[in-house]
Amino acid sequence: MTEASTPLKTDAFKVACSSCNLRELCLPVGLDRPDLERLDALVSTRRSVARGDTLFRAGDAFESLYAVRTGFFKTCVSSEDGRDQVTGFQMAGELLGLDGISADRHSCDAVALEDSQVCVIQYNQLETLSREFTDLQHQFHKIMSREIVRDHGVMLLLGSMRAEERLAAFLLNLTQRLQARGFSSSSLILRMTREEIGSYLGLKLETVSRTFSKFQDEGLLEVKQRQIRILNQEGLQQLINGAGSTC
Amino acid sequence: MTEASTPLKTDAFKVACSSCNLRELCLPVGLDRPDLERLDALVSTRRSVARGDTLFRAGDAFESLYAVRTGFFKTCVSSEDGRDQVTGFQMAGELLGLDGISADRHSCDAVALEDSQVCVIQYNQLETLSREFTDLQHQFHKIMSREIVRDHGVMLLLGSMRAEERLAAFLLNLTQRLQARGFSSSSLILRMTREEIGSYLGLKLETVSRTFSKFQDEGLLEVKQRQIRILNQEGLQQLINGAGSTC
């Protein structure tokens, strides 16, 4: 079980943060030119992960963080009794593996939902480098903190929202992140199954499916399997903010 | 609303991490003697927070982290429409304020549930100092990562557990943390209301109350208002791990 964690397919060629088109979204945010070039030394290799394969598993030794370069991931935790929970979906520019720092061992699985590439960031090198320059240190802390804030948002969602609100919030969050990456804000293709969405949102897949259908009936969405077109963004937003606040 | 965040009651006297009895639980974990003494310079002041007062509020400018010295806190986030979610309960040795790093502004409220004292850790000084010595840097990262892992655990709870399982998990987590601080593992006094427990667990206060009563009927607990005695710890544990796994 805890043995060889998927064959490492480490591509030999280098990738430079300084010339990466994700540098405004990823770890290098806010770094100036000279710092950026020093970061290139840190992010030395790329790794490809085929759809369905795991980047790391709970229990694996922690050595590196991973920045998604292309593709799409989910992370999930599971309890001893086999309960499973998707804790997040990660797209280009987002960091994977922060959970591993706490115990030098990953505490969740990271699975590619489509063929993907990640930049491998040796964690001990990151610590070393961030001792040398402030901006990188600060940026890294911000990223960890942002993950905490995001998690709190998910708790709010799971703890106090109803099914429709959860799905609406989920879709709006997805489109917002896609928009920041230059994609359409009204049309998207889901990379995950209904069951994975349900796990993330604390719902069963049937409920997710029904809620999609309901949104479609109400003219909020057009749903064709995994192709989603948002017809009424404000309508979705209103679902979240005070369902019936006409006062 | 966003004006003066509760009158600062900064006690003038210093407190030394190097002589603090929480140093095995708090930020200084794993630091050796010389490092510890340098940390004393960082943690310069203590602040008292009366029961019911806020340590910081969402929207407040972020400047410091806080280590709970004595007392008990809750943190909660709220959405625009007034929905409210308790995201955690913090006791002695635990850090508050990590959410603020991401946007230089706190994103949740921290409220004292009993008269409390915190150590004030100037964040920019912490960054400076952790650039100078590795162990502090590493320890700080571990603490942030641990918070992320904890949050994932809460997501699992909120996303996939039933009321009884949630409350059982909550009680076991509390007693475990109390035990690590030298308190009894079988007897505790809740610092929070049923409503706050409910908010944290994604349940209504009536459900929390009913579940307490049920546990009492089943002989798992003795419940007298906020005084809880655990009569059958294994029974609670079994509730979480595979409710009915006799196979």
Added chain:
DNA sequence: CGTGCCGTTGATTAGCCTCAAGGAGGGTGG
């Protein structure tokens, strides 16, 4: 000795889950 907050308990309801059946799409092998 009131007053207000907190907790308990009951009756009813709503929302989501469970179980079940069937359809659509994509990939594979004949």
Added chain:
DNA sequence: CCACCCTCCTTGAGGCTAATCAACGGCACG
């Protein structure tokens, strides 16, 4: 190229869990 299979998705019927609404008891505090 088609038949087949498998996975994923949709939809319906019925049941269960937890929410809601409501009333009351107890404790702390002024």
